[in-house]
Amino acid sequence: MNTGRHPEVRVPPEPHASNIAKLALYMPSKLSILVFVASPLDDARYRHTALYFEFDAQAQAPSTGFNINAGTDGSAGEIRSSMMEVVGSTGFFSFSERVNAALPVEATGLARAIFVSCIPDTVPVSSLRATVSGTPIADGEGDWNSQNWVGDALGRLVTAGYLEGEARDQGLEEMVNAVLEATDEAIA
Numbered sequence: 001m002n003t004g005r006h007p008e009v010r011v012p013p014e015p016h017a018s019n020i021a022k023l024a025l026y027m028p029s030k031l032s033i034l035v036f037v038a039s040p041l042d043d044a045r046y047r048h049t050a051l052y053f054e055f056d057a058q059a060q061a062p063s064t065g066f067n068i069n070a071g072t073d074g075s076a077g078e079i080r081s082s083m084m085e086v087v088g089s090t091g092f093f094s095f096s097e098r099v100n101a102a103l104p105v106e107a108t109g110l111a112r113a114i115f116v117s118c119i120p121d122t123v124p125v126s127s128l129r130a131t132v133s134g135t136p137i138a139d140g141e142g143d144w145n146s147q148n149w150v151g152d153a154l155g156r157l158v159t160a161g162y163l164e165g166e167a168r169d170q171g172l173e174e175m176v177n178a179v180l181e182a183t184d185e186a187i188a
Contacts, residue, residue: 032115035111046182092139114171154168
């Protein structure tokens with residue numbers, strides 16, 4: 001029934017500063033696998049791999065234009081990206097995270113960046129970071145390396161419900177292909 005009245009238009013209120021941090025926890029995330037050229041000998045078993053997350057730096061509170069990633073004082077304290085990896089060698093591996101590091105490029109030894117999936121914005125950044133950083137390091141196995149760790153970390157994301165198994169499988173297949181592209185030549 002049309003009464004001739006226009007529907008009421010509701011404008012959401014400006015976000016309160018105490019809610020800004022809560023909103024910033026929910027940002028769409030892009031997940032990639034990074035494969036690096038081994039040096040000085042580019043052999044498949046020595047190629048290093050890592051996970052790279054890009055968080056939506058343009059996330060906005062609905063209809064306000066207020067950047068929810070900025071600190072409550074307007075400072076740029078947001079997490080825009082995270083590169084997570086294990087570093088070291090057999091018996092001495094440790095977890096490492098570089099926050100807000102730029103996506104590596106070929107000049108830094110990057111062989112390939114493999115897009116895996118977008119993680120829904122309902123998944124808090126802190127949960128992604130905790131899930132990945134909690135991936136066990138199987139340091140006692142002589143042939144275990146960063147490639148195994150990436151597979152295990154992606155498996156934990158699937159178990160947590162943050163990543164589809166099909167996306168993990170496709171990403172790992174592409175990672176293996178990139179690892180097998182190693183030239184096995186000394187780098188000058």
